[in-house]
Amino acid sequence: MAKMALGNLRVLLDGLAAGPACLVTVASTRGSAPREPGAWMAVFADRLVGSIGGGHLEWQAITEARRRLAHGADAGPMRCALGPSLGQCCGGVVHLGFERLSAVDAPGLARRLAPRLQPVALFGAGHVGQALARVLAPLPFALTWIDSRDGIFAPDPPPGAVCEHSEPVQGAVPALAAGSRVLIMSFCHAEDLELVAACLRRQRAQQDLRFIGLIGSQPKWAAFSRRLRGRGFSPQELAQVTCPIGIPGIAGKQPEVIAVAVAAQLLQTL
Template identity: 65%
Template sequence: MNLASFKLEQALSHKPSVLVRVVQTQGSAPRETGTWMAVLPTSVIGSIGGGHLEFDAIARARTLLAGAAVPTEPQRVALGPSLGQCCGGVVFLRYELLGPQDATGLAQRLQAPTSPVALFGGGHVGQAIARQLAHLPFTLHWIDSRDEIFPTDTPPNIRCEHSYPVQAAVADIAPGSAVLIMSFSHAEDLEILALCLRRAREQDDLPYIGLIGSKSKWATFRHRLEARGFAEEDFARVTSPIGVPGIAGKQPEVIAVAVAAQLLQRFGPA
């Protein structure tokens, strides 16, 4: 469940809404098939791409909330001729009136495909990364060895786990997860990384293992891991430093943007 669908489920318990979904596109369009927004009397949850397309769809949805007949077929919108948008494609929108009876299971119905991420570390950078990923197509398994490190208001696509020792949680990571390692100590980082590499060697189900830190930290870790029997083919699985190249800032929020961008490059929607 992502944050937007969770908000919609909550909102439906109090007031009706109109669900507007992109069910088909032709040519260039601002958003892809499956994108949705929910129009309530005084607010909107989600987005179908902004601009005139969204403005007109909100206006039409509010007429449905006011009692107009809900169309049974998708509305065809030619972005150029109809709205003067430069995209030039065609979008088909389906309108659906929702009430409290529709809340159950709605989030699952609207859930877009997500990729799993395991984040070791609840410090400043970990917190910033979690905030970034909460709004992106990822489900986050967030792990730390310290008590009471996690915020109390994490969104539904984030699962927090206190694990001591922290590396014990490596066995529970979902297959296919991208792993981010940034605990509060280098000793913990090393143990987490060693178990991730061993699992990757045996199961080949961790496609991305990222270690925060400098090149010198990674060089030191390589030396210590070599002493444990790891080799070049194991080290080739590790990304360190993490984040897209060319972003030099060290502020937690800057690192979080760089890391989120790298994950989107690897695992985001095509």
Template identity: 55%
Template sequence: MDTFEQLLLRLRSQPLQLLQVSRLEGSGPREVGAWMAVGLDGFSLGSVGGGQLEFEAMAWARARLGGGERDTVSRRFALGPSLGQCCGGAVTLNMRYLPGPADPTMSEAECQVLRQSLTPAEAELMPVALFGNGHVGRALVEQLSRLPCRVHWLDSRSEDFPASLPAMVHAEHSEPVQRAVATLAPGSLVLIMSFSHFEDIELVAACLQRRRARDDLGFIGLIGSKSKWASFRQRLLGRGFSETELAGVCCPIGVPGISGKQPEVIALAVAAQLMQIWGDVSR
């Protein structure tokens, strides 16, 4: 369940105030568009920056909920000594009332408009193509579901995908799985972690061929050890790929310094690596 679905679920039991960063002057803790939903019972979802800013914003939201106020308002917070923060800038928050079960419910169209207002623009989302629906793949999707990205999840075993997927994940069965490489979105950060080494090497080869033809994949990462890559490397050289082309494949994957072979640990290290790469690409 993604955060927007969590928001809709909570609205079945209580009204909320929605806080969203509408303007940032100078340095601030969150970007324009960051949001937070606040309930009268202590419930909160999301974040507009933490610290004293968020503490005061939540108190403001709960006071308006308690007073039955439903109009949309804005408030500017200076991030200086008065808030006990030293960012030096200012944040303007918009506050919007979201109806609970006692109010007329939002229509489907209104829900879609709300979702769009709380979702980063498509160009700001990190495009991830994930091949493999094993333990690490599932753990990685869970990590990525909390990040601003869209995931194209592929496997040759169609029956293995979870029944329920986050909104930012599109699952696809492809047999043979490497055929799907040609259809990936340009700029995709590709992760290869299928159930077999045969599929893995075919996927790497397909990605290298696409780079040779179009040079539009942002990253090619292969799960495995240095010895696995040494074996793959020799076989790929035998297929005619150059040392320069093979240098564009990352194996092992994940940021260095995070040890552990549990799927959740690997997923954390890989998600961090993707965010580093995307940060460099999107600057």
């Protein structure tokens, strides 16, 4: 995932200061393949950073990368058929690129391999919010975490999370990045209602929020719907809100279980 890839990129750049590596990149694929084009791993003489997946495919790529690293030259791409010769039955084809790297390549790599993160705005730093922030940390999202309460955020939030205080909390909605996935789980229903209303007003004006999710039950959403209709929001506008949030079929109510279900739902929006 993207933030994991960002961590791997930092490890790669630090490693190049001590010695060369061979960058193995999935250049293209056809049919079933273990990873997507752009996936990469860096092969040093004594360690690995990242992964291109595929079990025997990756083992073969590591062997080839170390051979090229030892000989000091790039010999062009390698075609790998995911069939019996690799002990696999996927049936696809993967083309791998190999590139020898040294410390002088670090600035260009930082620009080239940095992952693209999609914005998520998480309103609420309660138990579910905390669990969700931890689950989202290695995923391809840029998290803005917002609460109206002072001192609610831990001094060591999950990597990459930007913590903000907003009072009133709905005042943060107009400044959210375009394309944000918004998750609403504040400490009280009154705040939740104002947040939903603020998101719908933004949608009415800009239609640029990718997802609006509200934690709660069907009775909670029925009550919210009545109040929002009373404020002039149409059924079509209310249909933009997902409540309850989380992929169907996961019944657990523990914060960590809810967090996994919501994170999986966000991944479906990519």
